[in-house]
Amino acid sequence: MDFKDTLQMPRTEFPMRGNLGQREVEFQKNWEAMDLYNKVLEKNKDGVPFVLHDGPPYANGDIHLGHALNKVLKDFVVRYQNMIGKKARYLPGWDTHGLPIETALGKKGIKRKEMPLFEYRKLCYDYAMKQVERQKEQFKRLGVLGEWDHPYITLTKDFEARQIKVFAKMVEKGLIYKGLKPVYWSPSSESALA
Numbered sequence: 773m774d775f776k777d778t779l780q781m782p783r784t785e786f787p788m789r790g791n792l793g794q795r796e797v798e799f800q801k802n803w804e805a806m807d808l809y810n811k812v813l814e815k816n817k818d819g820v821p822f823v824l825h826d827g828p829p830y831a832n833g834d835i836h837l838g839h840a841l842n843k844v845l846k847d848f849v850v851r852y853q854n855m856i857g858k859k860a861r862y863l864p865g866w867d868t869h870g871l872p873i874e875t876a877l878g879k880k881g882i883k884r885k886e887m888p889l890f891e892y893r894k895l896c897y898d899y900a901m902k903q904v905e906r907q908k909e910q911f912k913r914l915g916v917l918g919e920w921d922h923p924y925i926t927l928t929k930d931f932e933a934r935q936i937k938v939f940a941k942m943v944e945k946g947l948i949y950k951g952l953k954p955v956y957w958s959p960s961s962e963s964a965l966a
Contacts, residue, residue: 796913800912800913800915803917809918809919812854812917816859816860818859819857819859819860820859822853822860824846824849824861825865826923829867830868831867831873831903831925833903835907835910835911839907839910847862847914863918863919864916864918868900868901869926870963871961871963873896873900875961901925904925
């Protein structure tokens with residue numbers, strides 16, 4: 773007699789192994805197919821608005837553990853706000869300007885002073901946009917829900933136009949002025965130091 777035949781065990785459709793590396797991809801495809809993010813927003817359409825704007829990462833390479841922690845914690849906040857009935861949006865974004873992008877290109881052997889500036893800027897643009905798409909897929913792979921099809925990207929013309937409008941309002945209000953505080957400058961990177 774086989775003793776396992778004498779046990780009254782429940783039957784389940786659950787697989788014996790988690791195989792999360794493969795199953796998570798299935799879950800995420802299912803979420804995307806059902807448009808889960810927008811369904812949650814629709815469910816809470818009359819709720820108090822809660823918008824989490826992403827403090828954007830630089831688009832200069834693959835994500836690292838700090839990026840992962842940052843995105844997952846933000847996802848927790850947005851999901852919690854939606855669970856309590858708020859209309860909680862998550863608007864991801866990327867910082868695509870400046871020295872981090874130029875440094876990443878420099879590591880690939882591209883030298884700014886050995887080519888016309890417009891050509892170098894085009895390389896920076898192409899590199900940054902490629903990294904945005906790459907990081908976007910990596911963040912989505914973490915299971916983070918958000919407006920991935922409508923991120924803000926700091927080098928787009930509409931984003932820059934909004935920045936100029938805000939700056940103009942600051943000038944009109946007298947918030948921008950020339951003072952005596954020094955601006956520290958890096959001769960090697962030819963940039964102001966933050």
